[in-house]
Amino acid sequence: MKINTASFGEIEVDDKQQIYFPAGIIGFEPYKNYVLLDSEKEHFYILQSLDQVKNSFILINPYLVRSDYVLEILDADLAEIGCDDPQKLLVFSIVTLPNDITKISCNLLGPILINKKNLLGRQSISLGNWQTKHFFFEKMAQSNKV
Amino acid sequence: MLILTRKKDEAILIGKNVRVVVIDVKGDQVRLGIVAPKKVEVYREEIYHAIKQENTCAVFPTTGDLTHVPSLDPKLKEKKN
Numbered sequence: 001m002k003i004n005t006a007s008f009g010e011i012e013v014d015d016k017q018q019i020y021f022p023a024g025i026i027g028f029e030p031y032k033n034y035v036l037l038d039s040e041k042e043h044f045y046i047l048q049s050l051d052q053v054k055n056s057f058i059l060i061n062p063y064l065v066r067s068d069y070v071l072e073i074l075d076a077d078l079a080e081i082g083c084d085d086p087q088k089l090l091v092f093s094i095v096t097l098p099n100d101i102t103k104i105s106c107n108l109l110g111p112i113l114i115n116k117k118n119l120l121g122r123q124s125i126s127l128g129n130w131q132t133k134h135f136f137f138e139k140m141a142q143s144n145k146v
Numbered sequence: 147m148l149i150l151t152r153k154k155d156e157a158i159l160i161g162k163n164v165r166v167v168v169i170d171v172k173g174d175q176v177r178l179g180i181v182a183p184k185k186v187e188v189y190r191e192e193i194y195h196a197i198k199q200e201n202t203c204a205v206f207p208t209t210g211d212l213t214h215v216p217s218l219d220p221k222l223k224e225k226k227n
Contacts, residue, residue, distance in 0.1 A: 006206045006207065007206070007212075025201055026194065026197050026198045026201055027197075027198035027199075027201045027202055028201065028205070039212055040212065040213060041212050041213075041215060041217065041218070042217060042218070043217075043218040043220070044212060044215075044218070054206065054207060055205055055206065056205070056206040057201075057204055057205060057206070058204070058206075058212060060218070064218065064220040065218070065220075065224060066224060066226075067224065068226075074184070074187060074188070075184040076184055076185050076186065076187045077187075079184065079185060094200070094201060094204045095204060096200060096203045096204040097204075097211075097212065097215065098203075101214065101215055101216070104215065107197065107200045107201075107204065109193065109196065109197055109200075110197035110200065110201070123197070123201075125187075125189050125193055125194065125197060132196045132197060132199070132200035133200065135225065136218075136224065136225075138222060138223065138224060138225050139218055139219060139220065139222045139224055140215070140216040140217065140218055140219065140222075141216050141217040141218070141219040141222070
């Protein structure tokens with residue numbers, strides 16, 4: 001199917017890239033239909049809203065920027081997306097990318113969970129003591145040259 | 147808003163399945179115990195608001211352009227903050 005995206009204009013996506021968020025994303029609850037796209041940068045993904053073209057989020061695998069990251073969530077979060085085994089989840093963090101690249105951060109407190117089996121998604125709230133802004137510029141390849 | 151006065155060890159029932167117990171009161175801090183079915187989401191309010199605010203900062207078009215971002219190198223040492 002063809003969709004409109006904020007970053008890439010009109011593109012063709014596979015049905016398997018479509019993720020339904022029954023509860024939306026926190027603060028953006030009315031928008032429940034998304035597609036998960038590869039970005040032009042390795043390790044970064046785009047979660048594009050199908051209901052509101054100008055809304056998209058950059059995602060990253062939190063374990064790449066914080067190797068000791070642990071998913072600590074309520075069973076209610078897993079139940080919401082019909083998941084009985086956290087091992088089978090895709091886990092992402094939403095990236096905040098200000099104009100100053102050195103301040104790039106990701107939200108470890110509100111991880112995005114996607115159940116690969118039924119393509120349901122949810123933003124959960126971590127029970128752990130993680131931050132909404134985990135700065136990770138030191139993990140960027142050129143950061144030691146700056 | 148319904149306002150109820152409770153003492154230590156006293157509880158409030160919300161519906162039939164949610165029970166909120168006052169565990170301890172010390173100065174301006176109250177420790178609450180919450181017994182609820184697994185399906186019920188219980189969060190500290192300020193954490194919910196912090197995530198909402200961060201999402202608003204992170205959503206395109208408020209966010210910057212990924213093309214100008216250096217590559218991520220998972221092997222580089224990370225800062226624990």
